[in-house]
Amino acid sequence: MTSQNDNRPQGPVLIDLDADTPQSDPSLAPPVPDITTGPDKSAMQQVAALAARKPSRLMRWFWSLLLAIIGFAASVAAWDFVNGLLMRSPVLGGIASALVGAFCVVLLVLSLGEMAAFGRLRRVDRIHKSAELALADADLGAARQVVSQLTSLYAGRDDTRWGRDRLKERQGEILDADGLLGLAETDLLGPLDQRAMREVEAAARQVATVTAIVPLALADLFTALTANLRMIRRIAEIYGGRSGGLSSWRLTRTVLTHLVATGAVAIGDDLINSVAGGGALSKISRRFGEGVINGALTARVGVAAIEVCRPLPFNTTPKPSVTALVRRALTGLFGRS
Numbered sequence: 016m017t018s019q020n021d022n023r024p025q026g027p028v029l030i031d032l033d034a035d036t037p038q039s040d041p042s043l044a045p046p047v048p049d050i051t052t053g054p055d056k057s058a059m060q061q062v063a064a065l066a067a068r069k070p071s072r073l074m075r076w077f078w079s080l081l082l083a084i085i086g087f088a089a090s091v092a093a094w095d096f097v098n099g100l101l102m103r104s105p106v107l108g109g110i111a112s113a114l115v116g117a118f119c120v121v122l123l124v125l126s127l128g129e130m131a132a133f134g135r136l137r138r139v140d141r142i143h144k145s146a147e148l149a150l151a152d153a154d155l156g157a158a159r160q161v162v163s164q165l166t167s168l169y170a171g172r173d174d175t176r177w178g179r180d181r182l183k184e185r186q187g188e189i190l191d192a193d194g195l196l197g198l199a200e201t202d203l204l205g206p207l208d209q210r211a212m213r214e215v216e217a218a219a220r221q222v223a224t225v226t227a228i229v230p231l232a233l234a235d236l237f238t239a240l241t242a243n244l245r246m247i248r249r250i251a252e253i254y255g256g257r258s259g260g261l262s263s264w265r266l267t268r269t270v271l272t273h274l275v276a277t278g279a280v281a282i283g284d285d286l287i288n289s290v291a292g293g294g295a296l297s298k299i300s301r302r303f304g305e306g307v308i309n310g311a312l313t314a315r316v317g318v319a320a321i322e323v324c325r326p327l328p329f330n331t332t333p334k335p336s337v338t339a340l341v342r343r344a345l346t347g348l349f350g351r352s
Contacts, residue, residue, distance in 0.1 A: 215317030
C-alpha cells in the first residue's frame, strides 16, 4: 500500500523572497536604533528634574534641624574658644573677639542682601501681576500705576534713560491700557529683551559645545547646571530683580518647576530637525545630537526665565521663539547638513 507522503516532491525546496527584503549586502540592512540617545536621557532634563523636585516635609524638617544643630554647635564652640583665650591671654582673646565680631557683621550684611534680593523679586512679580490685571480689565488707571511702578523700578539705571524719557513724553497721548502698556513694553523693555535673549543664546551655545566636544561622563550635566544658573541670574539682573545666592536658587527652582509642570521641558524631533537640518547631526554623531538637544532645552529654560523675571507680560512684543534662539546660537557651530 502506497503512503500519501510518497507524493511529495523530492529535493530542495526554494522559497521566493520579497523584493524589499534585505539581501546579503550588510550595507542594505536597516540601522540599529540607539535607545540611549533619546531626549529623555539628556542632561538638561536631568537638571530640570533634579532642580524642580520638591522635597518632602520630613526632609525639610531634617535639613532645618540639621542646620540649626550645626549652627548652635558652631556658636557654642566659638563662645568657648573666645572665653578660653580671654582667660589665657587677654590680647589673644581680644583678637579672637574682633574676628568673630567681624564675621557676624559680614553674615548680617549677607542676610540683609538676601532679604533685599527677595524683596526685589517680589516687587517685579507684583508689577507683573498688576499688568496682567490691567490688561484683562482694560483699566487705564491701573495701567498708569503699573507704568509709574515700572519707571520707579528703573529710575537709577542709565541703560533705561532713553526709554523712560520717551515713555514720559508719550504716555499722556495714549488713552487705553493696552496701548500704554504696549508703549512701555516697546520703549522701556525692548532693549532689555535683546540683552536677555543674547544671554540665552550664549548659554545655549556653551551647553551645546561642551556636550558635543567634551567626552567626560558628567561634563554635560555640570555645564548645563552651572550655565543655566548663571543665565537665570543674569536675566534677573537685566530686568531689575538682582538676586543673591538663596534667592537665585529659589528663582531657578521656580523656572524649572514651571517647565516640568507644563511639559515644556520635553523636546521632540521637530525642533531638532529645524535646527540641525533634518536630524543629520544626530545620525552622524550621538554627541552632536545631544548637544543640539541640550542647547534647545537651555533656550527653553531661558525663555521661561524671561517670562518669570520680566515685569510686564508679553502683549505687544511677541514672545521669543525657542527655535529662532537656538538657530542663532548654533549657527556655524556644527555646520549645516
